[in-house]
Amino acid sequence: KAGVTQTPRYLIKTRGQQVTLSCSPISGHRSVSWYQQTPGQGLQFLFEYFSETQRNKGNFPGRFSGRQFSNSRSEMNVSTLELGDSALYLCASSLEAGGHTDTQYFGPGTRLTVL
Amino acid sequence: AQTVTQSQPEMSVQEAETVTLSCTYDTSENNYYLFWYKQPPSRQMILVIRQEAYKQQNATENRFSVNFQKAAKSFSLKISDSQLGDTAMYFCALCTGTASKLTFGTGTRLQVTL
Numbered sequence: 001k002a003g004v005t006q007t008p009r010y011l012i013k014t015r016g017q018q019v020t021l022s023c024s025p026i027s028g029h030r031s032v033s034w035y036q037q038t039p040g041q042g043l044q045f046l047f048e049y050f051s052e053t054q055r056n057k058g059n060f061p062g063r064f065s066g067r068q069f070s071n072s073r074s075e076m077n078v079s080t081l082e083l084g085d086s087a088l089y090l091c092a093s094s095l096e097a098g099g100h101t102d103t104q105y106f107g108p109g110t111r112l113t114v115l
Numbered sequence: 116a117q118t119v120t121q122s123q124p125e126m127s128v129q130e131a132e133t134v135t136l137s138c139t140y141d142t143s144e145n146n147y148y149l150f151w152y153k154q155p156p157s158r159q160m161i162l163v164i165r166q167e168a169y170k171q172q173n174a175t176e177n178r179f180s181v182n183f184q185k186a187a188k189s190f191s192l193k194i195s196d197s198q199l200g201d202t203a204m205y206f207c208a209l210c211t212g213t214a215s216k217l218t219f220g221t222g223t224r225l226q227v228t229l
Binding site for chain 2: 031033043058090102105
């Protein structure tokens with residue numbers, strides 16, 4: 001079974017631009033979560049989508065948004081980019097079939113650099 | 116709110132030796148799950164081991180085992196017979212209830228040497 005895939009792997013943008021990152025979960029997985037990883041703040045939860053609905057949201061400004069499609073693929077968008085948005089963005093998927101917590105499996109990440 | 120604390124920023128172990136990474140956590144929930152993830156340099160995060168809080172038995176996966184002390188809110192990872200491929204950043208993580216939201220510790224950088 002293919003793992004979680006993320007595109008693009010690397011991205012360079014300038015301040016003020018917007019960016020869209022994509023995540024394809026493991027086949028059959030219904031939940032997709034997004035995390036931001038930076039040297040200063042570590043790993044922080046952005047949001048989670050399940051059945052096309054945002055189920056959980058972390059403490060990030062409204063510039064960060066996401067969505068999930070009917071095939072469970074997810075995108076996250078960051079508008080009006082700031083230098084501090086430079087980070088590794090990780091996507092994770094889990095099965096979530098029985099109402100209990102399943103293990104999250106991570107993709108390779110998208111490295112975003114904001115100049 | 117949940118917190119996860121890893122007090123060892125860096126550790127080093129010789130090949131074939133045993134090393135223990137520490138993790139403490141705090142949550143008011145009764146139903147929660149604990150994980151250790153490994154992130155090798157420039158490579159993706161992979162699951163090492165998982166522990167359900169309601170299980171008293173410590174989880175094991177080959178050379179990896181945990182010491183889960185629920186009352187003390189401690190969740191340490193023991194790596195036996197360390198291998199060069201174990202060199203990585205190790206993250207302890209907590210997930211409560213049915214929410215797919217992991218709270219991570221700051222990580223421990225483990226270096227396995229010859």
